[in-house]
Each structure stands twice: as C-alpha cells, then as structure tokens.
Amino acid sequence: MRLSDIGEFGLIRRFSPPFLRNLPAGVVGIGDDCAVLPWKGNAHLLVTTDMLIEDIHFIRVKAAPRDLGYKSLAVNLSDIAAMGGTPRSAFLSIGVPSDINVEWLDEFFRGIEGLARAENVRLLGGDTTKSPGPLVINIGVLGGVHPARVKYRSGAKPGNIISVTGFLGDSGAGLRVLIENRPLKGDEKYLVRQHHRPRAHLAEGAWLAAKEGVTAMMDVSDGIDSDLRRIMERSGCGASVDLEDLPLSAPLKRAAIKYGWNPFETAASGGEDYCLLAIVRPDRFGKIAAAFGRKFGRPLSKIGVITRVHEGLKYRLGGKPVTLKRHGFDHFG
Amino acid sequence: MRLSDIGEFGLIRRFSPPFLRNLPAGVVGIGDDCAVLPWKGNAHLLVTTDMLIEDIHFIRVKAAPRDLGYKSLAVNLSDIAAMGGTPRSAFLSIGVPSDINVEWLDEFFRGIEGLARAENVRLLGGDTTKSPGPLVINIGVLGGVHPARVKYRSGAKPGNIISVTGFLGDSGAGLRVLIENRPLKGDEKYLVRQHHRPRAHLAEGAWLAAKEGVTAMMDVSDGIDSDLRRIMERSGCGASVDLEDLPLSAPLKRAAIKYGWNPFETAASGGEDYCLLAIVRPDRFGKIAAAFGRKFGRPLSKIGVITRVHEGLKYRLGGKPVTLKRHGFDHFG
Numbered sequence: 001m002r003l004s005d006i007g008e009f010g011l012i013r014r015f016s017p018p019f020l021r022n023l024p025a026g027v028v029g030i031g032d033d034c035a036v037l038p039w040k041g042n043a044h045l046l047v048t049t050d051m052l053i054e055d056i057h058f059i060r061v062k063a064a065p066r067d068l069g070y071k072s073l074a075v076n077l078s079d080i081a082a083m084g085g086t087p088r089s090a091f092l093s094i095g096v097p098s099d100i101n102v103e104w105l106d107e108f109f110r111g112i113e114g115l116a117r118a119e120n121v122r123l124l125g126g127d128t129t130k131s132p133g134p135l136v137i138n139i140g141v142l143g144g145v146h147p148a149r150v151k152y153r154s155g156a157k158p159g160n161i162i163s164v165t166g167f168l169g170d171s172g173a174g175l176r177v178l179i180e181n182r183p184l185k186g187d188e189k190y191l192v193r194q195h196h197r198p199r200a201h202l203a204e205g206a207w208l209a210a211k212e213g214v215t216a217m218m219d220v221s222d223g224i225d226s227d228l229r230r231i232m233e234r235s236g237c238g239a240s241v242d243l244e245d246l247p248l249s250a251p252l253k254r255a256a257i258k259y260g261w262n263p264f265e266t267a268a269s270g271g272e273d274y275c276l277l278a279i280v281r282p283d284r285f286g287k288i289a290a291a292f293g294r295k296f297g298r299p300l301s302k303i304g305v306i307t308r309v310h311e312g313l314k315y316r317l318g319g320k321p322v323t324l325k326r327h328g329f330d331h332f333g
Numbered sequence: 334m335r336l337s338d339i340g341e342f343g344l345i346r347r348f349s350p351p352f353l354r355n356l357p358a359g360v361v362g363i364g365d366d367c368a369v370l371p372w373k374g375n376a377h378l379l380v381t382t383d384m385l386i387e388d389i390h391f392i393r394v395k396a397a398p399r400d401l402g403y404k405s406l407a408v409n410l411s412d413i414a415a416m417g418g419t420p421r422s423a424f425l426s427i428g429v430p431s432d433i434n435v436e437w438l439d440e441f442f443r444g445i446e447g448l449a450r451a452e453n454v455r456l457l458g459g460d461t462t463k464s465p466g467p468l469v470i471n472i473g474v475l476g477g478v479h480p481a482r483v484k485y486r487s488g489a490k491p492g493n494i495i496s497v498t499g500f501l502g503d504s505g506a507g508l509r510v511l512i513e514n515r516p517l518k519g520d521e522k523y524l525v526r527q528h529h530r531p532r533a534h535l536a537e538g539a540w541l542a543a544k545e546g547v548t549a550m551m552d553v554s555d556g557i558d559s560d561l562r563r564i565m566e567r568s569g570c571g572a573s574v575d576l577e578d579l580p581l582s583a584p585l586k587r588a589a590i591k592y593g594w595n596p597f598e599t600a601a602s603g604g605e606d607y608c609l610l611a612i613v614r615p616d617r618f619g620k621i622a623a624a625f626g627r628k629f630g631r632p633l634s635k636i637g638v639i640t641r642v643h644e645g646l647k648y649r650l651g652g653k654p655v656t657l658k659r660h661g662f663d664h665f666g
Contacts, residue, residue, distance in 0.1 A: 001435040003463075011461055014435070015442050023455065035457040037422065037475075040373060047458060049473060051426035055465045089370065093384035093471050102334040102347070109348050122356065124368040125380060128344055130336075132388045133466025138426050140382060140473045142370075 031234060032153050033082035033218055034143070044150055046143040048079035054097075054134035062178045065104050067196040068137075069111025075221065076141040077119060077200035078274040082219040083152075084209020085145035087202070089124045090116060093138040095131035112139075119202065145209070155215035156235035156279040160306040163289070165204045165276040166298070167249040168224065169263060170194035172270015176261065187251035187258075198274040204296060205276055213284025216277075223271035224303070225324060228313055231279065238311030241304035243268070244318065264317070265324055279306060342562075364567060365486050366415035366551060367476070377483055379476040381412035387430075387467035395511045398437050400529040401470075402444025408554065409474040410452060410533035411607040415552040416485075417542020418478035420535070422457045423449060426471040428464035445472075452535065478542070488548035489568035489612040493639040496622070498537045498609040499631070500582040501557065502596060503527035505603015509594065520584035520591075531607040538609055540628060546617025549610075556604035557636070558657060561646055564612065571644030574637035576601070577651065597650070598657055612639060 003011060016030055023029055026044070028036040039045035052072055054060050060068075073090060080087045092112065096105070116123055121141070174195030177188045184192060201219070208214050216235060220227055224246075228239045243264040248256075256263035278300065280288055285302065292300040307314070315322050336344060349363055356362055359377070361369040372378035385405055387393050393401075406423060413420045425445065429438070449456055454474070507528030510521045517525060534552070541547050549568060553560055557579075561572045576597040581589075589596035611633065613621055618635065625633040640647070648655050 003429060003431070003433070003435060003438075006435060008461055011435075011438070015438070027455070027457070029455070029457040030459070035422070035424070037457070045378075047422075047424060047473075047475070049424045049426050049458065049460055049471070051428055051460045051462055051469065051471060053428050053462060053464050053469065056428075056463050089368070089380075091368070091380060091382045091473060093382050095384055095386045095389075095469065096336060098336070100336070102336060102339060102344075105336075105344070105348070122360070122362070124360070124362040124370070125382065126363070127382055127384045127471075128341055129384055129386060130389050131386050131467070134464070136384065136386065136428065136464075136469050138382070138384060138460075138471040140380075140424060142380065 033079040043144040046085045049140040052137045065107035066111035069108040070115050072137045073112050073115050076139050078219040080143040081200050081202045081205030084149050085143040087121045087143040089122045089142045091140040092126035095136035097131045149209040151209050151217040153231045153234040156306045158308050161280045161285040162304040163278050163300050169267030169270045171272040172266050190251045201276045213281040216279040218277045220273040223269040225268045238307035240314045245303045247301040366412040376477040379418045382473040385470040398440035399444035402441040403448050405470045406448050409472050411552040413476040414533050414535045414538030417482050418476040420454045420476040422455045422475045424473040425459035428469035430464045482542040484542050484550035486564045486567040489639045494613045494618040495637040496611050496633045502600030502603045504605040505599045523584045534609045546614040549612040551610045553606040556602040558601045571640035573647045578636045580634040
C-alpha cells in the first residue's frame, strides 16, 4: 500500500496504538501539539519535535540561512505556545549536504541563536551528520506548563467560539509570492517575511491558558482547514467557519486583488501562520476577547463556532454554505 | 570554507559557544552522550537525539526494516546507558521517500516498538513527513538518572584504567561483510547481526554508574579511536591502548583470518559497537571488574590506561608503539 493512499494523518492513525498503550496518569502521547509528562509538582514537561526537509518544507535558495534557522526553532516554540507552556531548551539535529559551507551554517545558527536568546531558550544538544541529498533539520524543544493550565485539542464543545490570535494567510501568500516569482515590493516583502519569520504566539498562549473558559488550543501550522479537523477528531465535534470573519492583513487583501488570488482560501488553507486557534466558551468569549485586545493591542478574532460531530467542517460566506477548492496541507497527499 | 575542512568535531566546536553560555547549575549541554537537566530532587533528566540518514548511516536494501527500527532506538538508548541512566520515553521524526510503502513502515515500527517494550520505554510523539530523497530517521529519548550517579566524559584522570563492557569490532566487521558482499554463513551472520541489532548496555551502565571509582563513561559509537579522543578532550588527558587487550569475538577473529582483515584496526575504528567505555580508578578496578564478571557473566576488559594530556592517544602492540591506518568515523571527513 502506498503512503499517498492513506495520507499523513492516516499514517499517524495507523501507527498510533503502540504510542498510546499503557500511558500512566497525566501522560499525553501523540495527538496533540506536544507530549505532556508529569514533571515537578507545579509543572508538566512538554515535548515537541519537528522535522524540516529541503524541497518539502522550504526551498533553500529562496530562504536566507538566518531566516531558516529562526523558523526551524519558531515552529517548535509555536507547539509549546499551543499548550500554554514556556519553552526551556532546544535540541538540534542537522543533516548537511556537501554544497553547504561553514559560512552558511554560521548564519543558520545565528538565526536559531537569536530567537533562542530572545525567548530565553537554551540550546542544549543535538546531532550533526552529512546528508547525501536534501538539507534536513530536526529540532526538539522541552518546555514547562502549570498542570492546571495546560490546554489540549480535546476540550472543544458544541457552541464554543472558534477564535484566532492573529492574521491568517500571510505566510501562505508569502510562499505563493516566492513560488510565482513576484517582485518583492512592499506588500510582497511583508508577506514573504511572515512566511520566513513567523512569530510563535508564546505570550498569547500562556495568557489564554490561564483563562477559565478557553476549552482547547492548537497552533495554526497546516492551515485552519486541516488544523480544525484535528480539533474535531480529538474533541469529537464539528465546526462551522464564516470565511468573511477570517482576519486578513491589508497586504494580503491587496496582493489577492493584484494577483487574482482567493484570499479566503489562502487564509483557510495556506498554513504556517503559527498564530493560535483558541476555542472559548460563549459565555466567557466577550470578556476574554476584550481583555486580549487590551493586553495585546490586537483582536482575538471570532471565526466560527464548534458544532456537533455529524455536522463535520463547514464553511459559510455571507451566511451561505460554500466549499473550499484547496485543502490544508497533507505531506503525503 | 567547506565542512570537510573542519570535520564533524570541528563543526561541533565551532557552534558550541552559544550552546554552553549561561547554563544554570547542574545543566550540561553539548559535549557528552546526553544533555543533563536538573529535574526532580532525586532525578536528573537526560536528553539525547540521533539523526540517521539513508546511505550515510545505513544502506536500506541491506537492512530489514524491523532491524532498522530496532537500531534507530538502540543507538539512543546507548547514550542514556553511557550516563548511567534509565530511558523513559522516545520521540520519532521520520522523513519517508515515495518508494517506501506502508508494509515497510509496519515492520520498521515493529522494530522500534519491540525494543521500546523490552526496555520499558514509552513512544510519546514525533513527526512524519515526506522526503524527496533519502529516508531520514530522528529519534530523541528522555531518561532519568540519580544526580549522585550520573557519569560524564570529563572525569578521567591519568593512571585510571580504560575498560570496555563488551566485544569491539563485531559491528564494523558486520558492515564490512555487507559492503564486500560476503556470503552470510555462521560467523558472517553473527557479525551482521551485531551490526543490525546492537544491544544498548543499559544494565551495565546503571550498574557501573552506582560504583564509586568509575570516573567517566561513554558509549562506543564511532569506535574507540574516535570516542577516546572525546573523553581526552573533556577530561584533559591522554590515553594509551594495548591493542592485544581489545576484546575480540571468536567470529571476528575467524573472519579476520579468512578475509585478511586487521582485527585490531576493525576493533579500534569500526564503530557502532554500543558497548560502554568505562574509566575506572586503578585502586578500585580489580574489585569492580570481578563483581562485573559475577554480575554479567562476561569480563569488564581492561584495554589501556589514561595518561597525561601531552601524551595524546597512543597504541601499543606487544608493548611497542604502533599507528593505526584507519581512524574513527567522522561524518564530514
């Protein structure tokens, strides 16, 4: 059987059982943004790991090595943010092809180190090896979270509000700018920068995790079209999204008009935004969103509601049902 | 500057400073088999990660997928063994080329799962992605160790005995059997099996770590010729090895005669034996070696002594200085 027949999530489902067997109380294995292990009395340990492979996750000639280093760490920090945690230490494995030189690696490490220092993350180890083909980067991050505050994908309930902590689609549009070789002017530059230097919403995640009424969290990595399905699976629910409520940046709107892109599809399926999906009880949403706005100077944007499981994932535009042409990212699709 | 100009260990040295800056008390970053983090009062957390890339670390058509899964985990468990620790949980990232099918992955996971179950290690997470080129496997393992028992590479002192917990060279000879396409009869089969299914010396490591007088430990991954240099660097010492004291298995001796291999060079430079190098105070060695023999039914073999730093790494055969032709493995050499 070919992998493309079952897809990335089919593969994960197929190989999940041994990962989930005999877990002690409090331990969470695969199925969430991080694994969770009881640690000290006042802290759970969070563990996440991400593998980035050249020509699958990035195009080397299109990215500055410093940006690539930054992003390789940022995507892992985003997983920690999604659980409401604080990242502590990072481990880097790198497989280096022969056409990469020491100066390239200097810049790559500077990108990792700069972000690590800014977020107070210690680089504690890793592995280096030669690669006969693509550049391969694997980063693992350990973090901590208060046991009472850790947020899972599994807590969403019908009627809960679906919200996001930042713009959607900028990163996907930036990738499209690169692939279509668009000239890098103001808007295009902004979009490419969002693609190359995504910000992990660590402060937002920790703040939301401390709020009663936030029932589930996840980071937006594959695009909400894919990511919401993960929340639906884990929570046993459906979801209804109002496309006109997806928060779009002004540069994305202008680029969409200029190049004839569908901005809603880009926002729902582009992926790699690395803001957070926060699912919130409706009786608490108004207060939390207002406090979020005061705290972060930007809205916690409502984009839809959690529905019952048999409803599946539905999109609406102007109140009417619509279907998306593009779907969220599947590595084996 | 090309990576081959500075080599794997030059690369690690070049990028070490940010990894070693501002570490809190008790935290050990790169430079040992595992990173060490203070954890609970009675346990330090050990973290290790290894990246294996097709055609660099293994030849896919030469290895059964189940063996490859087993070995991918075993090499990480060996790092935990080298610190005297107990492995607890494992995280797998895998980059899968399109010519690998689901049945192959089934077998690969069975290999990981079988060893994980045997050693009571929980598989808690990871990442899956497509690879445009080689199969890429990254495993990270978390373990625990009693703070008073953790063993580092840095404790060796001149006059200490250098010993190993198992045969050297079997794995390197097994690889040579595969590369030279030798017929897989009894001895060859044994050697290839040692190459494909190395045993992490977890029980030996934990036992040795509890013994007063064991001053340093490390696992034999690149071959003692390379691995002893790591201990020398970290401990600020030299080493003198008596080649005739390297413990050789009967199959290795017979294969060396049959194929005209130098068994001492294979034993010193072959790598991937994954037994342990234990450095022991001379006044304690006799008692510890005798107890080791009773406990494990095999010798703790003395292979040389730690010397002063200016002596470097020296080999002797029949008491006379000799030089090795082959050297330990360097991924960028």
